Amino acid sequence: MGAEQSVPAGVEVQPAAPATAAPSNQPDGAQTEESSSQQSSAMPSALVLVGPSGVGKGTLAKRLMDGAPERFGFSVSHTTRAPRPNEQHGVHYYYTTKEQFAKEIGEGKFLEYAEVHGNLYGTSVAAVRDVLESGRVCILDIDVQGARAMRKSGLKGIFVFIAPPSLEDLANRLAGRGTETVEQITRRLHNAKQEIESINEKGLYDYLLINDDLEEAMKRLTAIAGRAAVGLGPEPGMVPERVVLEDAPLPDIRALTEQQQQQAAASAGGAAPASQPAEAAPAQAAPAAPAPEASHAPEASAAPVAAPQANGVVVSAASAVAEQQGMEGVPPGFEKWQGKVALVTGASSGIGWATCEALALAGMRVVAVARRKDRLEELQRHMHAMGVPLVNFLPVVCDITKEAEVATLPKIVAKRWPECGVDVLINNAGMSRNDASLFEGNIGSWVEMLSTNVLGTCMMTRAVVQDMKRRSSYGHIINMIGLSGHRIPDGPQGGGFYCATKSAVKTITEGLRQEARGAKLPLRVSGISPGVVETEFFAVRAFGDADATRKATSAFKCLQPVDVADAVMWCLSCPDHMEVNDIVVRPTEQLI
Ligand SMILES: Nc1ncnc2c1ncn2[C@@H]1O[C@H](COP(=O)(O)OP(=O)(O)OP(=O)(O)O)[C@@H](O)[C@H]1O
Numbered sequence: 335m336g337a338e339q340s341v342p343a344g345v346e347v348q349p350a351a352p353a354t355a356a357p358s359n360q361p362d363g364a365q366t367e368e369s370s371s372q373q374s375s376a377m378p379s380a381l382v383l384v385g386p387s388g389v390g391k392g393t394l395a396k397r398l399m400d401g402a403p404e405r406f407g408f409s410v411s412h413t414t415r416a417p418r419p420n421e422q423h424g425v426h427y428y429y430t431t432k433e434q435f436a437k438e439i440g441e442g443k444f445l446e447y448a449e450v451h452g453n454l455y456g457t458s459v460a461a462v463r464d465v466l467e468s469g470r471v472c473i474l475d476i477d478v479q480g481a482r483a484m485r486k487s488g489l490k491g492i493f494v495f496i497a498p499p500s501l502e503d504l505a506n507r508l509a510g511r512g513t514e515t516v517e518q519i520t521r522r523l524h525n526a527k528q529e530i531e532s533i534n535e536k537g538l539y540d541y542l543l544i545n546d547d548l549e550e551a552m553k554r555l556t557a558i559a560g561r562a563a564v565g566l567g568p569e570p571g572m573v574p575e576r577v578v579l580e581d582a583p584l585p586d587i588r589a590l591t592e593q594q595q596q597q598a599a600a601s602a603g604g605a606a607p608a609s610q611p612a613e614a615a616p617a618q619a620a621p622a623a624p625a626p627e628a629s630h631a632p633e634a635s636a637a638p639v640a641a642p643q644a645n646g647v648v649v650s651a652a653s654a655v656a657e658q659q660g661m662e663g664v665p666p667g668f669e670k671w672q673g674k675v676a677l678v679t680g681a682s683s684g685i686g687w688a689t690c691e692a693l694a695l696a697g698m699r700v701v702a703v704a705r706r707k708d709r710l711e712e713l714q715r716h717m718h719a720m721g722v723p724l725v726n727f728l729p730v731v732c733d734i735t736k737e738a739e740v741a742t743l744p745k746i747v748a749k750r751w752p753e754c755g756v757d758v759l760i761n762n763a764g765m766s767r768n769d770a771s772l773f774e775g776n777i778g779s780w781v782e783m784l785s786t787n788v789l790g791t792c793m794m795t796r797a798v799v800q801d802m803k804r805r806s807s808y809g810h811i812i813n814m815i816g817l818s819g820h821r822i823p824d825g826p827q828g829g830g831f832y833c834a835t836k837s838a839v840k841t842i843t844e845g846l847r848q849e850a851r852g853a854k855l856p857l858r859v860s861g862i863s864p865g866v867v868e869t870e871f872f873a874v875r876a877f878g879d880a881d882a883t884r885k886a887t888s889a890f891k892c893l894q895p896v897d898v899a900d901a902v903m904w905c906l907s908c909p910d911h912m913e914v915n916d917i918v919v920r921p922t923e924q925l926i
């Protein structure tokens with residue numbers, strides 16, 4: 335027997351039976367209620383999560399492991415399915431060919447294997463052994479056929495069937511995850527009906543857990559996993575004698591996907607900012623059933639924008655576009671961010687718009703934050719036209735100067751993508767006014783600049799860092815400092831106040847970096863300081879005079895928003911040991 339075939343601690347291996355073997359009502363190795371409840375040893379055992387695709391096994395497993403990596407490890411399976419863009423070989427799966435898989439079956443490498451939804455999946459002896467030998471609970475995420483085979487293998491562990499509240503919920507989750515096409519979802523859902531019927535196979539499962547509310551499900555699973563951690567067997571009687579399954583028709587996935595995509599943004603809840611009452615109602619066709627919070631939320635909370643039609647096509651949430659482009663658009667080093675969430679403020683135009691586009695095209699989930707709902711809707715249409723899956727895009731109407739609106743943003747993100755939080759924050763929103771001289775300036779303009787450029791940046795940062803702390807997951811914060819954080823180009827004309835706010839952003843960026851280092855957190859902090867960029871900045875500074883931009887940007891070829899977005903992408907693509915602290919970039923012809 336080769337190394338791969340040696341018996342893992344606590345695992346008695348019987349040769350893997352092909353998963354197509356007829357299921358047994360009393361599988362070998364299944365524990366009777368008496369024997370299982372008495373089973374106890376100091377050694378952690380396996381925790382086998384079974385259930386239809388999309389029910390949340392992976393989400394629950396990840397949460398368990400993130401919460402206590404010293405107690406739980408994952409059995410990384412082999413598969414012949416292609417990796418999704420955000421997946422890593424050796425972390426999510428070992429990706430292999432059919433030929434290699436067949437060869438390794440012959441070599442007795444697998445504890446179990448099965449064809450699932452058209453691909454081969456298998457649990458190797460080594461995958462389970464390595465985790466158990468490290469003294470941790472080994473979490474397996476396998477299908478029903480795999481569970482039957484595992485029972486036969488004699489693996490010591492607790493088997494939990496995770497069920498969805500309904501097929502419709504399951505369909506919604508699969509569509510929302512966005513990693514499969516409509517056809518693939520239909521196939522997985524069709525299989526789900528049969529998989530759910532396995533609940534009634536005597537002795538197959540120890541627990542039935544309905545993953546309705548994720549937090550509740552986590553609480554129950556944590557308690558079950560705690561037993562596995564100390565080698566205790568399952569409690570008796572945790573699977574009902576007989577579960578009556580309603581013969582519900584399969585949801586129409588294509589229709590549901592369209593509806594789901596429309597609802598997704600709105601279902602996060604929230605009302606339009608108090609300062610923008612006219613924008614409270616979605617301009618797009620209202621979703622069929624808006625979440626109650628949408629109409630009853632307190633005035634001051636951010637509001638997601640309703641999504642337009644998405645042609646019913648679900649493409650990879652993690653990086654459909656990158657996949658379509660064969661990863662061409664993705665800068666080297668950026669792969670680590672695929673499927674992660676970036677929040678961009680000031681997303682309705684210029685640098686913010688271009689940054690949202692670059693991030694989404696490279697496979698990130700993007701939360702676009704701005705005050706102007708019509709512009710966010712336009713950005714959403716633009717994203718759709720660019721081929722960005724709308725499941726990856728969350729536009730939110732929010733005024734970053736309003737504390738209560740900012741505070742709701744992490745919640746909106748968590749509602750939309752339950753297993754996620756903001757990983758990357760781009761504090762881009764900033765503005766200037768041309769009536770802010772220090773001799774005779776308009777105090778309202780000072781307040782506006784201070785609130786947006788300084789306090790808005792700080793409030794956004796605080797909200798996101800606190801959420802990162804809660805999740806123990808630290809990403810990257812990039813502040814748009816601007817060249818005005820480094821020098822005063824138009825002091826005699828009264829530009830001093832604006833520059834003061836920008837040099838405050840520069841100092842805050844360094845302060846944040848030092849706080850992160852002081853707290854030994856892996857958060858990375860960067861600043862970007864572009865000179866003249868051709869954006870609406872100048873029109874805003876001139877209180878809406880569109881000609882002001884032309885005047886300010888016609889002397890020479892200015893930077894374009896995409897140039898700055900490129901700098902953002904570069905900051906994010908640098909290796910983990912490298913933190914870009916400030917990028918100063920001017921148009922070549924700009925003097926000061
Ligand atoms: N309780 C829940 N409520 C709402 N959404 C959920 C819940 N649990 C998980 N989800 C979401 O459902 C989607 C599918 O979850 P996940 O990928 O964990 O399923 P899975 O069972 O591991 O699927 P597969 O077997 O295909 O790997 C994810 O987008 C996840 O965020």
Ligand SMILES: Nc1nc2c(ncn2[C@@H]2O[C@H](COP(=O)(O)O)[C@@H](O)[C@H]2O)c(=O)[nH]1
Nearest residue numbers: 386387411448450455456457475476477480
């Ligand atoms: N029998 C096994 N099933 C497995 C294994 N690894 C994963 N799976 C199941 O396959 C489906 C699809 O997974 P996906 O990653 O393509 O969405 C899912 O239900 C998994 O539980 C395995 O090693 N053996």
